Amino acid sequence: MPPFLVIARLTIQEASRRRLLLALLILTLVVVGFSAWGFNKITTLTRSNGEPLPPDQIALLTSQLLIVITFMFSGVLALSAAVVAGPLISSEVESGLLLSILARPVRRSEIVIGKWLGLAALVALYAAFAGTLELGAVDWATGYLPPHPVELLAFVAAEGLVLLSVGLVLSTRLSGITAGVIALVSWLIAWIAGVVGDIGAGLENQALANVGVVSHLVLPSDGLWRGAIYAMEPDTLIAAMRALGTAGRANPFAATDPPPVEFLLWVVVWFALVLALSVWSFRSREI
């Protein structure tokens, strides 16, 4: 097995042995259970005249609530990825854990890529597992499924991977706690910058709109989140928002268009650049 796969396996093994996976599993089951109960309550809502809500209104309400819950879920996933990635390399350098490994015929790039791969696999698998469970619960409770569930999970997982990559590149130089905090703050700033960009688009103010564009390029987490929103919106809602023109774009929990292909290509390049930066940074670090 090549060294980077050994390191990837070790990273997954650590998460498992340290009971991170068990904690995530229990938390996920609790959250999914509660949300299934909550979604089920939507189907029992009635109008003022006592009639039950028509199915399209239940679908609309469910889709909106699902967007809010997914925002929380993607946030928790992204923040967890940042917190776990922050100390991934720095703590092992500080503790001396990496010393005996680096004395083996292992390239530092293999350590960085192995750790990224291991954690990325965990993030992607967890997003797929927890997301599928939640969508299944919502479907069971309300009969509603978002129009593009696979894309939704892919965007949420990719957002987690962005924060994981930011945490990892910082971890090659900074202490775990500093790297984690910077990654968290970056995620929040990127989200707020995305909101500012929306407002700019709504008001047709190019300068504000550019804030959103630039933030999506620097840290694509918010851009990916918009992709996740788009994947969750029923066609009727998208059509209604498009009818509103630019004003329909000024909402941080709505997306009138899917992310442009150019943006998705940039995300691939962004991952490559950040990983390359992580490798360079760790290779030139003296231990």
Place this chain on the structure above:
Amino acid sequence: MAELAETTTAVASPHAAAGTPAVKTVELTKTFGRTVGLAGLTMTVPSGEVFGFLGPNGAGKTTAVKLLLGLLKPTSGQGWLLGRRLGDLGARRRIGYLPELFRYQAWLTAAEVLALHCQLAPLPRSSWKDEIRTVLETVGLSERAGDRVGTFSKGMQQRLGLGAALLGEPDLVFLDEPTSALDPVGRHDVREIIRGLAARGTAVFLNSHLLSEVEQVCDRVAVVDHGRVIAQGTMDELLGGTAVRVRATGLAQADKNKLASFGRIDDEGDQLTFTSLDAERVPELVAMIVSLGGRVYEVAPRHQTLEDRFLQLLEDEER
């Protein structure tokens, strides 16, 4: 900042070329900003020898080991491990390393940590089981093979680290303060392990400030202070002199100062050790002490110990 070298050069096994030193450095220098970590280290560790690298705390011992292992990049100078340039991945296939700051995956069992190192070394999979069993026996951890490292005492973790360094019968083993967490029994075991390595023809680079330990196992030593080698040679070359211990009363500090012509004195009250004194001068020394009003109870010439020589070297260096 320049990247650390991680190259693989196509050089025939230096073992094939007899006489290739295990370690060779020429003016290897490392500075950290204004601080000098290592100032022009030039030395050769012959293959198959046990080499003691001595020095007080902060002398540059660990910096030297990290430079040799490619964990640090030299500011200037050159070095070779087993005939290959520093940072060469091929050389790292044939070395073992117990770091001073030893720490292993707390969530793995001892056997799993060793299996991880077998995999990274890399050793053929078919040999892992025997390798792991053998090193666990060697370091006395057979009974704890299946226990998590997180439950180990510091001494047991150091034994495990030593075991990891021994995997695959390396040609060169770096041991950085290998007994710092061990009790006297553990220290004895480590000495036996080092002797075993020497018998097998493995070169050992022993970084230590425990002089008695070094004296017992090393063929050759280098003494480093302030990042510079101040003496090196075989143990016989280094410890050629005699030390004389004198028990005498009635000497004031001023009187003791007058004895400085007999060389460095290790002053412990009534007990004075002249760390390097020709045995021929003993009568002259006793006569001088008596003339100063001292009462001599005991005079014991003996071979100079490494500690005598070490302290003398450091004092000479200070002057």
